[in-house]
Amino acid sequence: MYRKWLTFMTGAVLMIALAAAPLASAAARTYDQTAIDIHLNATTMPEHVALTWSADPETTMTVTWRTSTAVNDCKIEYKEENGAVNTMTIKPHLFQTAATDLNYGRMNLFTVTLHNLKPGTKYLYRIGNDQNEWTGYSSFTTEDTATVTDNQFKFLVFGDSQSGNYEVPNYNPWHVTLENAYKANPDAKFFINVGDLVEKGQYYQHWNNWFAAAQGVVDRIPAMVVQGNHETYDAADWNSTKPQYFVQQFPVFQNGPDGLKGQTYSYNYGKVHFVVLDSQGEEESEDAQGNVDQAKEEAMFLKQADWLRNDLEQNKDAVFTFVLFHKTPYYNKGTRSNILLKKIFTPIFDQYHVDVVFNGHDHGTSRTYPIYHDEFMQSPSQGTVYYVTGRSGAKYYPDLTQKVWDAKFYDPQDQPDYQTVDVDGRKVTIKAFKQDGTLVDTYVIDKAHPENSTSNHEILPSRYNTKQEVPAIGDSVKLVIFGNMAYGSSSKATIQNGKAYADIQTIAAYTGGSYDAAGKTLRIGHKKYQFTDNMLTDKGTKVDIDALNAMGWSNHYDKKFNMVFVDLQL
Numbered sequence: 417m418y419r420k421w422l423t424f425m426t427g428a429v430l431m432i433a434l435a436a437a438p439l440a441s442a443a444a445r446t447y448d449q450t451a452i453d454i455h456l457n458a459t460t461m462p463e464h465v466a467l468t469w470s471a472d473p474e475t476t477m478t479v480t481w482r483t484s485t486a487v488n489d490c491k492i493e494y495k496e497e498n499g500a501v502n503t504m505t506i507k508p509h510l511f512q513t514a515a516t517d518l519n520y521g522r523m524n525l526f527t528v529t530l531h532n533l534k535p536g537t538k539y540l541y542r543i544g545n546d547q548n549e550w551t552g553y554s555s556f557t558t559e560d561t562a563t564v565t566d567n568q569f570k571f572l573v574f575g576d577s578q579s580g581n582y583e584v585p586n587y588n589p590w591h592v593t594l595e596n597a598y599k600a601n602p603d604a605k606f607f608i609n610v611g612d613l614v615e616k617g618q619y620y621q622h623w624n625n626w627f628a629a630a631q632g633v634v635d636r637i638p639a640m641v642v643q644g645n646h647e648t649y650d651a652a653d654w655n656s657t658k659p660q661y662f663v664q665q666f667p668v669f670q671n672g673p674d675g676l677k678g679q680t681y682s683y684n685y686g687k688v689h690f691v692v693l694d695s696q697g698e699e700e701s702e703d704a705q706g707n708v709d710q711a712k713e714e715a716m717f718l719k720q721a722d723w724l725r726n727d728l729e730q731n732k733d734a735v736f737t738f739v740l741f742h743k744t745p746y747y748n749k750g751t752r753s754n755i756l757l758k759k760i761f762t763p764i765f766d767q768y769h770v771d772v773v774f775n776g777h778d779h780g781t782s783r784t785y786p787i788y789h790d791e792f793m794q795s796p797s798q799g800t801v802y803y804v805t806g807r808s809g810a811k812y813y814p815d816l817t818q819k820v821w822d823a824k825f826y827d828p829q830d831q832p833d834y835q836t837v838d839v840d841g842r843k844v845t846i847k848a849f850k851q852d853g854t855l856v857d858t859y860v861i862d863k864a865h866p867e868n869s870t871s872n873h874e875i876l877p878s879r880y881n882t883k884q885e886v887p888a889i890g891d892s893v894k895l896v897i898f899g900n901m902a903y904g905s906s907s908k909a910t911i912q913n914g915k916a917y918a919d920i921q922t923i924a925a926y927t928g929g930s931y932d933a934a935g936k937t938l939r940i941g942h943k944k945y946q947f948t949d950n951m952l953t954d955k956g957t958k959v960d961i962d963a964l965n966a967m968g969w970s971n972h973y974d975k976k977f978n979m980v981f982v983d984l985q986l
């Protein structure tokens with residue numbers, strides 16, 4: 417169903433891509449080329465220079481780049497601003513496109529980790545080939561030793577940057593979002609992309625555009641990337657393989673479990689512990705016919721769960737713990753639930769009090785109330801906040817809604833968005849911005865002064881935070897207030913001050929009834945429901961579902977699907 421949905425989405429995605437065009441057109445070049453040669457457009461000149469960390473951020477930097485196969489080796493020169501030049505010679509490894517790619521080609525990939533760097537130091541560097549052709553100088557800065565003590569630093573987070581259409585590898589919106597975010601935050605120490613970097617992970621033309629669009633940032637601050645489901649997709653169809661291109665191009669920390677190195681990893685910066693998980697159990701457990709081996713999928717999650725418990729146990733001293741993975745246990749898109757990964761991972765986040773989980777995949781921006789054992793908590797000291805990071809690229813979904821667990825929801829229809837995360841000792845401030853810099857949300861966790869934490873001032877939707885176990889979706893359910901298109905979502909409910917309101921016209925349309933807005937009267941069959949002003953909100957378009965209950969309707973909160981349902985009494 418998901419793959420059909422992707423096809424269906426194409427029209428909407430194109431419209432959004434066009435809507436983003438005026439911003440993108442300010443760029444000197446575009447990042448949507450489809451022409452690609454057998455060198456994958458690599459030349460003898462080193463390019464696609466990218467930084468990441470695979471070892472200690474205080475004393476190392478990992479640099480990757482590419483050339484055509486006509487180059488035998490490359491040199492990297494690096495130096496402090498007025499220091500002596502260090503030179504290393506690097507041999508390439510051959511990168512060939514997969515048999516499933518539509519672009520046959522090969523090129524050289526180069527990876528080097530510079531060691532014994534000075535902490536807190538800016539280095540200039542450039543790369544040259546064996547024909548003495550050199551890139552211009554770029555620069556990077558190692559982590560300051562003081563950061564390990566004072567825990568003050570900022571980083572950027574980007575949601576899905578994919579093009580949204582595999583035939584149109586348009587990474588202009590990603591370019592503008594990344595460039596604008598870095599211009600507004602030149603003090604950011606690194607950036608995170610939470611997955612679905614590209615539309616098809618085994619279709620090289622997408623990577624050409626992604627890397628070209630990221631130049632100017634990815635060669636100055638490290639990219640600490642997370643793998644998404646689209647990194648697994650083959651070019652010719654939507655079958656999945658291991659994310660071969662992703663792991664070859666991003667040599668991150670290789671400290672994950674066997675079989676998942678480069679996809680699952682952890683690292684520390686300041687006094688923050690970062691954990692990256694691979695949520696693609698489904699895609700990575702497909703057989704050749706595209707059927708998911710569910711036992712294999714569960715085993716893949718359980719293997720990471722064992723590794724995660726051990727990793728969190730060893731990093732209990734961190735002031736903050738952030739976990740990043742692509743798919744959403746607490747989603748804002750209609751057709752998502754990810755029940756298995758939620759069941760396996762979230763109890764571990766509860767046990768070790770993970771502060772924030774950052775997800776992608778849904779392309780909407782939302783953050784939950786603090787959640788502990790699937791129940792809403794007043795303070796972030798009592799639970800984990802799940803933050804869905806929106807979209808940094810062209811792809812947009814039309815079925816995003818606030819869910820019962822969301823304290824904040826923002827639908828990035830008009831333009832992409834991104835987050836800044838400012839860590840300051842025992843306080844963290846997460847801000848969401850539109851691509852043009854408009855502030856969308858500010859969220860604070862202050863461990864020294866909990867009364868200043870945002871969650872402590874938000875009203876919990878306690879009416880729906882029930883421990884009651886109710887049956888899963890059945891034939892009797894007529895209307896879903898929060899959730900899943902597959903079950904007939906209204907997509908128009910809102911939460912205000914902890915109360916849920918349903919769209920009256922949607923109820924009328926769905927039930928074959930009619931609504932007289934002037935008379936505030938809903939008629940369904942022979943039944944008539946008379947509303948009063950205090951039952952209504954949003955200019956009389958939505959009705960309090962508690963009021964509906966009082967009129968003989970009923971609703972329930974379904975723990976399995978984490979949704980509120982209204983059972984119509986017809």
Ligand SMILES: [Fe+2]
Binds near residue numbers: 576644
């Ligand atoms: Fe995505």
Ligand SMILES: [Fe+2]
Binds near residue numbers: 611612645646776777
């Ligand atoms: Fe995704």
